[in-house]
Amino acid sequence: MEWTSEGVIVSVRKYGESSVIIDTLTPSHGRHSGVVRGGASRKMAATLQPGSQVKLEWRARLEEHLGNYRVEQLESRSDMFDDRLRLAALSSICSIITFSFPERMPLIDLYKSTLKLMDTLNSGGDWEPLYALWELQVLEEMGFGLDLTSCAVTDVTQDLIYVSPKSGRAVSRKAAGEWKDRLLPLPSFLRNKFEAASREDLLDSLKTTGHFLTTWLAESLGERQLPEARSRLIVRLENKKYN
Secondary structure, three states: OEEEEEEEEEEEEEEOOOEEEEEEEEOOOEEEEEEEOOOOOHHHHOOOOOOOEEEEEEEOOOOOOOOEEEEEEEEOOHHHOOOHHHHHHHHHHHHHHHHHOOEOOOOHHHHHHHHHHHHHHHHOOOHHHHHHHHHHHHHHHOOOOOEOOOOOOOOOOOOEEEEOOOOOEEEEHHHHHHHHHHOEEOOHHHHHOOOOOOHHHHHHHHHHHHHHHHHHHHHHOOOOOOOHHHHHHHHHHHHOOOO
16 A cells, blocks of 8 residues: 655654654545654654655555655745744644544645645744634534534524534624623634634634533543643733734
């Protein structure tokens, strides 16, 4: 069995004395692991970094085997490594991918949005809203998409500012009534896919996606805890100074 694809490295771990196992995100083969012989060498260190865009050649005797990778770097994305906040975001992205998705599940749309997010991170662009939308997409890919199109109570499509923590459906300002303190915030950019958001919008959106990542996704995976890397990113975002 063999295939060739591009991919993004999401984790690297030692394997024996001179090799490593890399976990990658690919479009057609999803999250996919393999051994890189000699990958522990200094020569390969710069290539085998989380966030690196690579060309992958995978070979194994049987499809279900771990297999071996040949790796060629396409894009290092190393410009973010000196920025603690952007590096924390990269760590969160990679850990959530590893945490959420079973191996070899095709993730074409998520792969594209992950590349866009990582490229924006690397360039120092406005990545925070993209990250919040990316978490929303992770939920959708795993079958836990939120319904933000109309109010769960009245079916209206205007003034939707809350999300029900139980149903994952939007709730309008008027319909919320006395229950508003029990509902989750719904910033407009999260619903309309705007790429600009205030600090409050961003933190509110991560509160909402974090709730469903915890109560829906993590519990479906055996009541596991979300990766610590995500918690560290939230703390850094909360402490970030905005103009």
